């Protein structure tokens with residue numbers, strides 16, 4: 001379910017050749033397919049149709065303004081985790097009453113901004129935060145709508161430790177047994193505690209994990225209502241899967257959605273509004289990273305391709321050991337008809353390490369990866385990079401962050417300019433003058 005495919009050995013992004021993008025904009029370059037983004041929203045909407053959720057796209061996965069604008073036009077709300085993301089969402093045209101605000105460390109400044117704009121809901125992560133939201137709402141003479149992010153002590157064994165959030169030993173959410181009293185009517189003067197939020201990890205490969213979390217939510221909702229409290233919103237977070245293993249596997253969204261909707265049916269039937277916060281399920285397979293081979297060097301016992309992109313450009317392999325499909329954008333050597341890397345099997349491949357230019361041993365995209373023979377100047381595509389690619393890029397080693405491009409059919413737009421060294425230095429110049 002994407003619009004990246006090989007035509008006569010040349011990778012195309014929708015109707016545009018990836019090589020021409022690399023030539024025109026340089027590398028490293030993030031490239032997004034507009035139609036793939038739209039298709040993913042449609043697939044989610046279909047998968048979750050029985051509970052008709054508000055889809056709040058997780059801005060942290062890929063927050064480029066043009067990406068957000070496109071998703072707003074597809075009817076998405078936004079899930080933000082900072083004042084910065086809130087301003088991004090608003091700048092892209094998101095309606096405030098479609099924005100939910102999560103995160104364990106919301107500052108007073110950011111809470112105030114969110115209240116002034118009239119966002120849909122806070123997802124509060126602690127009693128202390130709830131008290132702060134209540135106090136600030138009081139100062140502003142506003143009412144705050146709040147969902148409690150509960151920590152249900154539910155984990156998915158296949159979610160990486162660094163991004164598993166539903167277990168009791170993580171910093172996230174309010175431990176389930178502490179939640180009930182916070183819903184007591186009248187406990188807060190300016191906060192309406194009227195929602196439950198869970199986000200159990202990213203990604204969550206097993207739909208049974210959602211089911212376990214939703215069961216705990218159902219119990220809590222029953223207890224709250226028995227005590228006279230009111231819950232109108234149930235937010236099950238994000239973590240819905242994307243495809244990383246191949247460049248063409250369909251997203252298993254339909255199956256995941258069916259299982260989750262079955263479990264949510266009771267809450268939906270009782271009039272609760274369902275919210276989901278997908279990030280990667282929308283953006284991951286809608287983006288790729290183009291990088292050029294700077295050198296092919298010979299190590300002790302293997303070849304090593306050094307790219308112009310590294311952990312500064314795409315952190316996921318170094319940070320999580322994440323595997324991404326990597327393939328040259330121009331690969332005329334293969335015989336037969338094929339459109340995806342997964343279908344291309346007949347080439348004489350060479351095993352190489354694919355590494356970045358950063359001065360760290362961990363700056364490696366792939367070890368011992370079979371690839372067609374590479375030479376200096378070849379452009380490679382790193383697939384499934386739309387989520388947590390550019391949004392986690394840094395300026396490490398004083399390398400500016402890459403440009404971003406959006407392709408829509410034949411149309412190509414640069415949606416973020418490449419950072420220059422002048423950009424990097426500009427924040428430090430004043431300090432230099434002061435010496």
Ligand code: LLP
Nearest residue numbers: 058102199202238239240277278279280388
């Ligand atoms: N909602 C909340 C409260 C979250 O914390 C997150 C992600 C999401 C939704 C969206 O999750 P998604 O649908 O994208 O899986 N950098 C890591 C992932 C970190 C996820 C953080 N929170 C990675 O590259 O895999």
